[in-house]
Structure formats: structure tokens, C-alpha cells
Amino acid sequence: MNSVETKDVHLYYGDFHALKGITMAMKKNQVTAFIGPSGCGKSTYLRCFNRMNDLIDGVKIEGDILIDGVDIYKTNIQVDDLRKHVGMVFQKPNPFPKSIFENVAYGLRVNGTKDKAFIEERVERSLKQAALWDEVKDKLKKSAFELSGGQQQRLCIARALAIEPSVLLMDEPTSALDPLSTAKTEELIHQLKENYTIVIVTHNMQQAGRVSDYTAFFYLGELVEYAKTKTLFTNPKDQRTQNYITGRFG
Amino acid sequence: MKRYFHNLGEKLIEGLITISGTVTSITVLLIVFFLFKEGLGIFSQSPVAEGSVIAVHQNNPVKELKAAEVKEIFDQNITNWKEVGGPNAPIKLFSIDDITDYYTEEQIGANFEHLPQRLNELVAQEPNMLAFFPEEYLAKDFKGHRIELANVSLGDFLLGRQWYPTIQPAVQLGVLSLILGTLWVSLGAILIALPLGLASAIYLAEIANPKVRNILKPVIELLAGIPSVVYGFFGLVVIVPLIQDVFGLPVGETALAGSIVLGIMALPTIISVSEDAMRTTPRAMKEASLALGANKWQTIYKVIIPYSISGISTAAILGIGRAIGETMAVLMVTGNASVIPHTFLEPVRTIPATIAAELGEAPQGGIHYQALFALGCILFLMTLAINLTVDFVSAKKKENR
Numbered sequence: 001m002n003s004v005e006t007k008d009v010h011l012y013y014g015d016f017h018a019l020k021g022i023t024m025a026m027k028k029n030q031v032t033a034f035i036g037p038s039g040c041g042k043s044t045y046l047r048c049f050n051r052m053n054d055l056i057d058g059v060k061i062e063g064d065i066l067i068d069g070v071d072i073y074k075t076n077i078q079v080d081d082l083r084k085h086v087g088m089v090f091q092k093p094n095p096f097p098k099s100i101f102e103n104v105a106y107g108l109r110v111n112g113t114k115d116k117a118f119i120e121e122r123v124e125r126s127l128k129q130a131a132l133w134d135e136v137k138d139k140l141k142k143s144a145f146e147l148s149g150g151q152q153q154r155l156c157i158a159r160a161l162a163i164e165p166s167v168l169l170m171d172e173p174t175s176a177l178d179p180l181s182t183a184k185t186e187e188l189i190h191q192l193k194e195n196y197t198i199v200i201v202t203h204n205m206q207q208a209g210r211v212s213d214y215t216a217f218f219y220l221g222e223l224v225e226y227a228k229t230k231t232l233f234t235n236p237k238d239q240r241t242q243n244y245i246t247g248r249f250g
Numbered sequence: 251m252k253r254y255f256h257n258l259g260e261k262l263i264e265g266l267i268t269i270s271g272t273v274t275s276i277t278v279l280l281i282v283f284f285l286f287k288e289g290l291g292i293f294s295q296s297p298v299a300e301g302s303v304i305a306v307h308q309n310n311p312v313k314e315l316k317a318a319e320v321k322e323i324f325d326q327n328i329t330n331w332k333e334v335g336g337p338n339a340p341i342k343l344f345s346i347d348d349i350t351d352y353y354t355e356e357q358i359g360a361n362f363e364h365l366p367q368r369l370n371e372l373v374a375q376e377p378n379m380l381a382f383f384p385e386e387y388l389a390k391d392f393k394g395h396r397i398e399l400a401n402v403s404l405g406d407f408l409l410g411r412q413w414y415p416t417i418q419p420a421v422q423l424g425v426l427s428l429i430l431g432t433l434w435v436s437l438g439a440i441l442i443a444l445p446l447g448l449a450s451a452i453y454l455a456e457i458a459n460p461k462v463r464n465i466l467k468p469v470i471e472l473l474a475g476i477p478s479v480v481y482g483f484f485g486l487v488v489i490v491p492l493i494q495d496v497f498g499l500p501v502g503e504t505a506l507a508g509s510i511v512l513g514i515m516a517l518p519t520i521i522s523v524s525e526d527a528m529r530t531t532p533r534a535m536k537e538a539s540l541a542l543g544a545n546k547w548q549t550i551y552k553v554i555i556p557y558s559i560s561g562i563s564t565a566a567i568l569g570i571g572r573a574i575g576e577t578m579a580v581l582m583v584t585g586n587a588s589v590i591p592h593t594f595l596e597p598v599r600t601i602p603a604t605i606a607a608e609l610g611e612a613p614q615g616g617i618h619y620q621a622l623f624a625l626g627c628i629l630f631l632m633t634l635a636i637n638l639t640v641d642f643v644s645a646k647k648k649e650n651r
Contacts, residue, residue, distance in 0.1 A: 050541060052537060052541065055536075057460070080545050083543040087542070088537075094532065094537075096552075096553055096556075096557075097556055106552070107544075109552075110539075110548045110552065156538070159542065160541070160542070163542060
């Protein structure tokens with residue numbers, strides 16, 4: 001079953017044609033990785049799924065993007081509701097200047113949840129899912145800035161999980177982390193796919209190979225090749241994919 | 251050779267910068283020193299009006315009075331010597347104009363040549379008299395006792411409610427009403443300017459489209475460059491009559507008028523500084539909030555304002571600083587009555603307005619002159635406290651990052 005599906009998506013930054021007719025579908029409860037050189041449009045494409053590109057002036061999007069069968073660019077879609085459904089983890093850890101607890105509870109609070117017990121239970125569960133609970137359970141009231149970079153990123157994952165999205169977008173989530181934290185995060189992605197559809201953008205091909213079930217290779221705004229990860233890395237059909245994964249450019 | 255000149259030029263510039271820095275610092279310190287030197291003189295001067303004598307019979311046990319007591323006596327609120335530590339006898343007031351009640355013009359002399367002698371006799375005759383006359387008529391062999399007025403104490407100065415710096419026979423130098431007037435007007439100004447300024451800053455930083463912002467921000471900053479006398483004139487012509495009409499007051503020159511004018515003057519600082527602070531909120535933080543399903547308003551008040559709160563506080567404090575020190579505009583619209591304000595619809599008098607209005611009339615070195623400098627010291631300490639608060643708040647800001 002497809003969780004995210006796009007048909008002939010074009011995106012323009014002013015005059016610049018950043019995405020050129022991308023059609024693909026991402027399966028439910030699978031990890032899909034987007035790889036490609038810098039500026040190939042993979043992050044831009046990812047940010048279409050929760051309409052983060054709306055924040056940038058002069059962006060024009062054409063084509064259909066369906067999440068769980070709903071066209072998210074239809075006029076009757078409430079963008080805040082969409083974003084509760086499609087969570088996102090960013091490149092750099094970006095906790096709020098609040099306590100650890102309040103960071104995780106933020107999504108619930110802005111949704112209007114007032115029930116204290118419910119919030120506490122959900123925060124604990126999210127932190128456990130993000131494999132952070134044991135490290136922070138005694139200092140939930142402390143500022144999130146006191147955590148290490150890797151812990152902050154897992155906090156951001158917990159924060160995204162707290163509102164129970166069905167799709168989790170990850171935009172190079174480990175690029176600012178050390179190898180140990182990266183390994184922890186990757187392990188986490190493995191566990192999370194049971195409950196979530198995960199789309200991850202990465203610069204690191206080994207990472208794509210380790211964590212993903214499917215991989216898409218983007219080049220100059222085009223989707224060059226999309227296949228099972230194993231197939232793409234061992235037997236690429238397109239010459240450009242072959243060149244990229246063997247390290248000839250990028 | 252070329253290299254040599256190059257080095258020489260560098261040394262020269264370095265020297266010039268060092269000298270100008272040193273000279274500026276020394277000048278600033280000298281100004282502060284001058285201010286305090288003049289201002290502190292008030293505590294070692296007697297508050298008797300310049301060139302006057304206050305005298306009693308030589309057997310009167312009262313040797314010293316306070317300035318406030320003298321005023322009470324001459325206002326006839328104190329009428330018995332026992333109220334100021336003397337015998338139980340009514341106080342008989344005498345001032346130089348009353349001399350004709352006691353003596354004929356012949357006895358005084360056509361050119362007042364016998365006046366000192368007559369005053370001497372009079373004070374000697376009347377045991378319950380409190381006499382007040384110019385020093386030039388003090389007889390050489392004066393038999394009465396000259397009353398010494400206690401020097402103004404810091405407590406009397408700061409907490410005294412009466413500000414009559416030129417009243418006869420004893421000047422009243424209580425500045426409480428002026429301090430409260432200043433704080434009152436500034437408080438009103440900040441209550442007006444902070445919500446408006448914050449709203450404008452949020453609009454400019456987060457809502458306005460960049461084109462609008464690029465026009466509006468410079469225009470708002472331009473407001474800071476308008477001379478304060480123009481604001482005062484605007485207040486006098488527009489705001490004062492408006493307040494008079496709206497509240498049905500006999501006069502529109504009130505603390506409220508001052509607060510509104512100062513509020514408008516503080517707005518550019520508050521808007522500009524807090525907008526800059528809000529714009530330093532990292533994009534990633536705003537995106538994180540939006541990605542969790544928060545709408546624009548939730549993002550503004552739950553993420554952007556908490557993140558930039560120290561910048562916003564700095565803006566507010568700088569705004570207060572501007573309001574406290576402002577002179578001209580306030581002088582023009584507040585009515586300048588030195589009474590302790592109870593509502594915003596009464597006239598008040600602020601410290602800077604007092605200094606500006608009175609310094610020209612105060613004889614140099616006199617107690618009034620020194621009192622005005624002491625007021626300047628108080629104002630200096632107030633703004634210093636504000637600046638230190640700004641430093642403290644912005645230091646805290648860096649810590650939080």
C-alpha cells in the first residue's frame with residue numbers, strides 16, 4: 001500500500017525549475033531513502049510532503065501529491081492538520097528553548113490537548129520510542145540545550161513522534177552528528193518503521209544502504225532511478241546512478 | 251623606505267585613536283564628577299532664602315528649625331512655640347513689610363537708615379516673635395538670636411513633598427513629587443509603547459510581506475530622528491486639546507499627555523530593537539514549530555517571543571530610558587505642577603523638565619542651583635540603573651544561546 005504518492009510534480013523557485021516531473025510512490029511502513037548530489041532537489045521534494053515549501057516566497061508547485069490518498073495541495077486542506085499527520089526531523093537538531101518535557105509536549109499542546117496525565121504518558125512513550133527516555137528521565141525539567149547534539153536530535157525525533165504522525169520525514173537527520181549518535185539514530189529508524197512510513201534524505205550512501213528498503217536517486221531535479229535499495233546499489237540501470245554510487249561525482 | 255612610512259602611518263593612527271579614546275573617557279568622567287560635585291553641595295548649605303535672616307528673642311530656647319517647619323510657621327499651620335520645641339506661647343510672626351505697624355516712617359528714617367536699630371529693638375522687646383528680614387538690615391550689635399536652619403538631609407531631599415525652591419523665607423527642596431512625576435509619566439509611556447511596539451515588531455518581523463517591511467522599517471526608524479520639540483509641539487496642539495475634550499478636564503496638560511507623547515517617541519526604539527531580536531530566531535526553530543502542526547500565531551507566541559524575550563526586554567528598557575530622560579516634549583505637555591500625582595489626568599512635573607525650566611533662573615552656586623544639580627544626579631543614577639539592567643539582560647541572553 002502506498003503512503004505517499006506523487007504524480008508529475010514540478011516545482012519552481014521563481015524562474016528556476018527545481019523539480020522536473022517527479023512521479024513515484026512510497027510504501028507504507030517502509031523506509032525510503034533519497035540520495036543524490038547537493039542541489040539535486042531531494043530535500044525540496046521531501047519538503048513538499050508537509051508543505052514546508054509554502055514558507056518560501058516565489059515557490060510554485062504543479063502536479064499532485066497524495067498522502068494516504070488525499071491530495072494535500074487541494075484548497076480545503078488545513079496545512080496545520082497535514083503537518084500533524086506528516087512529522088518532520090530536520091538536518092540540525094533544533095530543540096525549542098524550553099525544557100525537555102515541554103519540547104516533546106509542544107505538538108500536543110498546540111493541538112489543544114490539555115489532559116495532563118495524557119500528555120505525561122505520551123511524552124514518556126515518545127521518549128522511549130526515540131531511545132532517549134533512560135538518559136533524560138531524571139532531568140525532564142532541564143533545558144533541552146543541555147543535551148548533547150545526538151540526544152537533541154533524538155529529542156527532535158521524540159517531539160515529532162509525540163503527535164503520532166503516519167509519515168515521518170527526515171532531512172539528513174544525522175549530518176550534524178558524530179558516528180556513535182548516527183549509529184543510534186539509524187538503529188532507531190529501523191525500529192520506527194514498524195509504525196511509521198519513513199522518508200529519509202541522506203548524503204551518505206552507506207547510510208541509505210543500511211537503513212532503507214527503497215532508494216531513489218535524484219539528479220538535477222529529476223528522479224533518475226527508484227528501486228529496492230539492494231537492486232539500486234548492486235545493479236543500477238542508469239549510467240548516472242552507476243557513476244554516482246561508485247563515487248565518480250557528487 | 252615605503253614600508254617604514256607605512257608603519258609610521260599605522261603608529262600615528264593607533265596613537266590618535268588611543269588619545270581620542272582616552273580624552274573622551276576622561277571628559278565623560280569629568281562631567282559626572284562635576285555633576286556630583288555641584289549636586290552634593292546642597293547637603294552642606296542652609297536652606298534660608300538667599301540674603302535673609304530669621305531671628306528670635308535671645309531668651310527663646312529654639313535655636314534651630316527645619317526648613318519645612320519655617321514654612322509651616324509662615325503658612326500659620328504651626329502657631330505655638332511648643333510645637334517646635336519651645337515654650338507654650340503663641341508665635342508672633344514678623345516680616346519686614348510689617349515694620350510700619352510698630353514704627354512710624356520718621357522712626358525708620360527716610361532712607362531706612364534707622365531700620366537696623368529698630369529691628370534690633372523690636373526683636374529684643376518681643377520674646378515670642380519670629381522675625382524675618384533682609385540681611386542688610388541686620389544691626390551690628392544685634393541682640394536677638396539668629397535661627398540656624400538645619401541643612402537639607404538626604405532623607406528630606408528625597409522624601410520631601412514640597413518643591414518651592416524660591417519661596418521666602420526658607421526654600422523647600424523636597425523632590426519626591428518630581429521623582430514620582432518622572433516615574434509616573436515614564437510608566438504611562440511604557441504601558442502605551444510596549445504593547446503597540448511589540449505588536450508592530452511582530453507584524454514587521456513575521457507577518458508583513460518583505461516589500462512592505464522594507465518600506466515600513468526605515469520609516470519607523472525615521473521617527474527616532476524627529477526633534478523632540480516637534481513631538482512636544484504636536485502633543486501641545488493635538489493631544490492636549492484632545493485629552494481636555496475627551497475627559498472633560500479644565501486643562502489638558504496632564505501626565506497622560508506626557509505619557510502619550512513619550513510613548514510615541516519610545517516606539518521606534520522598541521519596534522526596531524525587538525524586531526531585530528525576533529528576526530534572529532533561527533529559521534529552523536520556526537520550521538520545527540510549524541512542522542509540528544502549530545499555526546503562525548502559536549509559533550509566534552510559543553517559540554519566537556520566548557526565544558527573543560531578552561531582546562524584547564532590552565527594547566522595553568531602552569524605551570523606558572528614553573522616556574525618563576526626555577525633557578522638551580514633556581516640559582511642553584505635562585503642565586509642570588510639582589504635586590504627587592494620583593491619576594494620569596493630573597498635571598505632573600518631571601525631573602528633566604524641572605532642570606530645564608529652572609536652571610536659567612537659579613543663581614549659580616546657590617542652594618536652588620545645587621538642588622537642580624542634585625536632581626540631575628538622581629536622573630543620572632536612574633538611567634545608569636537602566637543601562638546596567640540592559641547589560642545584565644543582554645549578558646543573560648548570550649548565556650542562553
